[in-house]
Amino acid sequence: METLERLLREHPFLESMEERHLEFMTGCARNVRFASGDFVFKAGEPAAAAYLVREGRVALETHLPDRGTTLVATIEQGEMFGWAWLYPPYRWRFDARAVLPVRAIALDGPCLRAKCEADHDLGYELLKRFLREIDRHLERSQLQLLDMYRVNL
Amino acid sequence: MEPPSHNPHQVVIGCDALDSLLDNIRNDGFRTFGPTVREGAIVFAEISGARDLPSGWTEIQDAGTYRLKRRDDGAFFGFAVGPHSPKKHLLPPTLRLWRAARDPSGTIGLVEGMPAPEKIALIGVRSCDLHAIAIMDRVTMSGTHTDPYYAAQRESMLLVAINCSDAGGTCFCVSMGTGPRATSMYDLAITELIDGDSHEFLVEVGSPRGAAVIENLGSRSATESDVAAARAVTDRTANQMGRRLETDGIKELLYANLEHPRWDDVASRCLSCTNCTMVCPTCFCTNVEDTIDLSGSTAERVRRWDSCHTTEFSHLHGGSVRASIKSRYRQWMTHKLASWIDQFGSSGCVGCGRCITWCPVGIDITEEAAAIRASDSRRTQRSGTED
Amino acid sequence: MTEAIRNVSAPGLHGPMTPHFVPITRAARETHDVVTLHLENPDPASIFTPGQFNMLYLFGAGEVAISLSGDPEKRDTLTHTIRAIGSITHPLDAMKRGAMIGVRGPYGRGWPIDEARRAETVLLIGGGIGLAPLRPVIYSLVRNRGAARRVIVLCGARTPDDLLFAREFANWSGPDGFEVHSIVDRGELSWKGRVGVITDLIASARFDPSGALAMICGPEVMMRIVAGDLASRGLDGARIYMSMERNMRCAVGACGHCQYGPTFVCRDGPVFPMPQIAPMLGIREL
Numbered sequence: 001m002e003t004l005e006r007l008l009r010e011h012p013f014l015e016s017m018e019e020r021h022l023e024f025m026t027g028c029a030r031n032v033r034f035a036s037g038d039f040v041f042k043a044g045e046p047a048a049a050a051y052l053v054r055e056g057r058v059a060l061e062t063h064l065p066d067r068g069t070t071l072v073a074t075i076e077q078g079e080m081f082g083w084a085w086l087y088p089p090y091r092w093r094f095d096a097r098a099v100l101p102v103r104a105i106a107l108d109g110p111c112l113r114a115k116c117e118a119d120h121d122l123g124y125e126l127l128k129r130f131l132r133e134i135d136r137h138l139e140r141s142q143l144q145l146l147d148m149y150r151v152n153l
Numbered sequence: 154m155e156p157p158s159h160n161p162h163q164v165v166i167g168c169d170a171l172d173s174l175l176d177n178i179r180n181d182g183f184r185t186f187g188p189t190v191r192e193g194a195i196v197f198a199e200i201s202g203a204r205d206l207p208s209g210w211t212e213i214q215d216a217g218t219y220r221l222k223r224r225d226d227g228a229f230f231g232f233a234v235g236p237h238s239p240k241k242h243l244l245p246p247t248l249r250l251w252r253a254a255r256d257p258s259g260t261i262g263l264v265e266g267m268p269a270p271e272k273i274a275l276i277g278v279r280s281c282d283l284h285a286i287a288i289m290d291r292v293t294m295s296g297t298h299t300d301p302y303y304a305a306q307r308e309s310m311l312l313v314a315i316n317c318s319d320a321g322g323t324c325f326c327v328s329m330g331t332g333p334r335a336t337s338m339y340d341l342a343i344t345e346l347i348d349g350d351s352h353e354f355l356v357e358v359g360s361p362r363g364a365a366v367i368e369n370l371g372s373r374s375a376t377e378s379d380v381a382a383a384r385a386v387t388d389r390t391a392n393q394m395g396r397r398l399e400t401d402g403i404k405e406l407l408y409a410n411l412e413h414p415r416w417d418d419v420a421s422r423c424l425s426c427t428n429c430t431m432v433c434p435t436c437f438c439t440n441v442e443d444t445i446d447l448s449g450s451t452a453e454r455v456r457r458w459d460s461c462h463t464t465e466f467s468h469l470h471g472g473s474v475r476a477s478i479k480s481r482y483r484q485w486m487t488h489k490l491a492s493w494i495d496q497f498g499s500s501g502c503v504g505c506g507r508c509i510t511w512c513p514v515g516i517d518i519t520e521e522a523a524a525i526r527a528s529d530s531r532r533t534q535r536s537g538t539e540d
Numbered sequence: 541m542t543e544a545i546r547n548v549s550a551p552g553l554h555g556p557m558t559p560h561f562v563p564i565t566r567a568a569r570e571t572h573d574v575v576t577l578h579l580e581n582p583d584p585a586s587i588f589t590p591g592q593f594n595m596l597y598l599f600g601a602g603e604v605a606i607s608l609s610g611d612p613e614k615r616d617t618l619t620h621t622i623r624a625i626g627s628i629t630h631p632l633d634a635m636k637r638g639a640m641i642g643v644r645g646p647y648g649r650g651w652p653i654d655e656a657r658r659a660e661t662v663l664l665i666g667g668g669i670g671l672a673p674l675r676p677v678i679y680s681l682v683r684n685r686g687a688a689r690r691v692i693v694l695c696g697a698r699t700p701d702d703l704l705f706a707r708e709f710a711n712w713s714g715p716d717g718f719e720v721h722s723i724v725d726r727g728e729l730s731w732k733g734r735v736g737v738i739t740d741l742i743a744s745a746r747f748d749p750s751g752a753l754a755m756i757c758g759p760e761v762m763m764r765i766v767a768g769d770l771a772s773r774g775l776d777g778a779r780i781y782m783s784m785e786r787n788m789r790c791a792v793g794a795c796g797h798c799q800y801g802p803t804f805v806c807r808d809g810p811v812f813p814m815p816q817i818a819p820m821l822g823i824r825e826l
Contacts, residue, residue, distance in 0.1 A: 071729075251557070251558050439790070439796070441603070484826075
């Protein structure tokens with residue numbers, strides 16, 4: 001448990017988080033590991049956790065019958081992914097697959113939700129950080145949507 | 154006190170001698186081009202003598218308006234400028250740059266370059282157009298690459314200037330500091346002096362070539378009163394300007410107002426027809442056309458006049474950078490009056506008024522500049538009031 | 541190329557619009573729509589500055605402005621990496637060794653190599669075909685880095701198949717202090733690299749902005765966004781350089797087509813320091 005708390009403290013996503021909040025969150029945390037090629041989760045599955053990547057790379061992807069698999073984003077070490085458990089229907093929209101061997105901290109979704117309801121200060125601190133992540137992903141998606149290397153013909 | 158003239162050699166000739174002057178020039182091997190009436194306008198075309206000049210004609214010019222009108226005297230040069238300018242000769246509308254051939258093995262070789270220009274004399278060039286030539290000199294010959302055709306044509310070009318006696322309705326050379334009096338760059342400068350029955354020309358020599366032309370002409374030395382009469386002509390013309398352009402700080406004004414609503418206003422009127430760029434004596438934009446013959450063995454490159462008013466002008470990959478008329482008109486006007494100064498050290502406009510006259514909807518560059526100056530966004534921003 | 545060696549035995553006046561006709565010595569396919577053409581240099585005595593471009597002429601069809609993408613020290617060859625997007629570049633994309641094309645140049649103001657050699661960190665950021673005009677910089681810095689401690693090459697492309705010069709990345713990241721990172725807009729199953737946008741690479745690159753100089757090349761929207769990001773990171777705007785593109789016809793500042801504000805991209809650019817063009821970037825349809 002003590003090691004887990006240190007890992008949480010060291011992850012950039014939780015930077016400047018107060019000690020008491022980190023302690024409180026540790027109860028929802030566990031170490032996870034994925035081999036290269038393993039799926040972290042699949043689209044449609046119940047959204048269970050937030051993942052703070054410590055090592056490796058995870059790809060968010062989707063598979064279409066005519067196009068095959070398309071990777072829409074990758075998450076690097078020091079970054080995080082997975083927040084669909086914040087709001088109903090609490091289901092993943094994309095597949096997530098480890099493209100390199102991954103070590104991460106999984107923060108259980110329902111557990112975190114319960115703790116945030118109990119401690120609004122914790123809730124606010126976490127939502128501030130999630131919002132920043134979501135904004136970053138939104139901006140990135142908009143830039144990807146621009147398809148800037150496409151040639152207009 | 155009168156400032157000393159460019160060259161103290163000043164003579165007075167009569168109408169017959171004018172014809173002889175043109176003969177002398179042609180006998181020196183120059184083709185003579187000058188103003189002549191054609192299809193209801195005074196154009197610049199090849200002339201064979203003084204009889205081809207628009208004697209007794211003048212013009213009525215205004216925004217989108219050009220009409221010929223009979224004078225009540227026989228002045229040879231009693232008008233302003235028509236649609237043609239010296240640009241027609243120095244930067245020809247069409248010029249073959251080179252021809253190349255490809256043999257069956259695929260080897261390509263150059264067959265010929267540009268044609269050599271002929272010796273030509275431009276008769277009756279106005280001061281504004283002389284300034285336009287000076288501007289064109291800087292545009293074509295001061296960069297790292299020189300236009301060899303322009304340079305060669307400039308060398309073999311004789312310039313006989315005329316000091317304007319009648320300002321056109323759209324003229325504003327006084328605002329631009331380009332006239333009406335020619336002060337340099339000419340081989341000869343003529344001022345037509347009509348006083349009752351007397352019809353003479355004061356001729357000022359501007360170069361040894363010019364001196365040679367009038368050598369055996371039958372002239373008399375100009376007197377002080379001749380010189381004073383000539384000056385009075387141009388002084389009178391200077392007071393007849395049809396338009397005015399305030400040039401003070403105009404570069405900064407236009408750079409600071411690139412999003413001014415006036416551009417939308419002019420865009421609603423502009424047809425993007427490119428007339429202004431064709432008649433402007435300093436518009437230099439050209440295009441290159443590469444062609445090939447049917448057998449695929451001979452290719453040619455031709456340079457043609459182009460215009461920033463076309464959509465293709467700014468084409469990049471799948472679209473044009475300047476897709477709207479607003480952006481294209483803005484480009485033309487800010488280039489002419491503002492960017493040109495940064496690029497070439499002077500305004501690109503010589504105040505000839507041609508763009509105003511020949512615009513089919515009568516857009517007036519002086520009016521547009523004044524409108525922007527009147528509601529300069531730098532001023533209006535600073536004095537914004539709280540609601 | 542000097543005028544002296546031009547084929548002036550042909551009659552008539554000759555000027556800067558006359559090309560040299562040279563054979564293609566090698567045509568190397570880079571991606572499905574990008575090829576690198578190596579041309580015999582008609583004037584091995586002349587040297588180009590990285591960032592400059594030539595006008596390439598396809599017999600009877602026309603010319604196109606293409607940046608030099610090879611090693612400036614390899615004097616007998618002129619190297620151009622071309623993306624097939626139009627009526628001239630599509631046929632060029634299909635040309636074979638031995639075919640003759642016309643070439644004239646080099647033109648334009650190139651990248652600030654000397655200044656880069658005095659910087660602590662050099663960032664070379666290329667998006668899509670934009671990596672091609674930066675490759676001569678990479679070659680020059682691999683050969684002589686000067687005082688620069690780190691050279692960071694960041695490449696972005698639409699898909700992994702569009703990543704230019706990927707085979708050379710290992711050579712470039714060999715020397716100590718040289719790093720190459722890449723990212724694609726979208727990946728496929730076999731792609732193990734990053735997926736996202738090029739600004740992600742800047743975010744994760746660790747460098748001290750105060751000693752950094754950046755050269756950016758790619759689609760204009762990409763360059764604007766990257767430049768903005770770098771400025772937010774604390775890079776001095778005067779040390780951010782971009783390679784602009786406009787319609788080019790003559791390449792010698794005579795035809796007027798490439799004007800961008802008061803500048804001629806062919807002559808005052810294509811490389812510009814940010815402060816010179818920052819006021820113009822935000823004005824639509826300029």
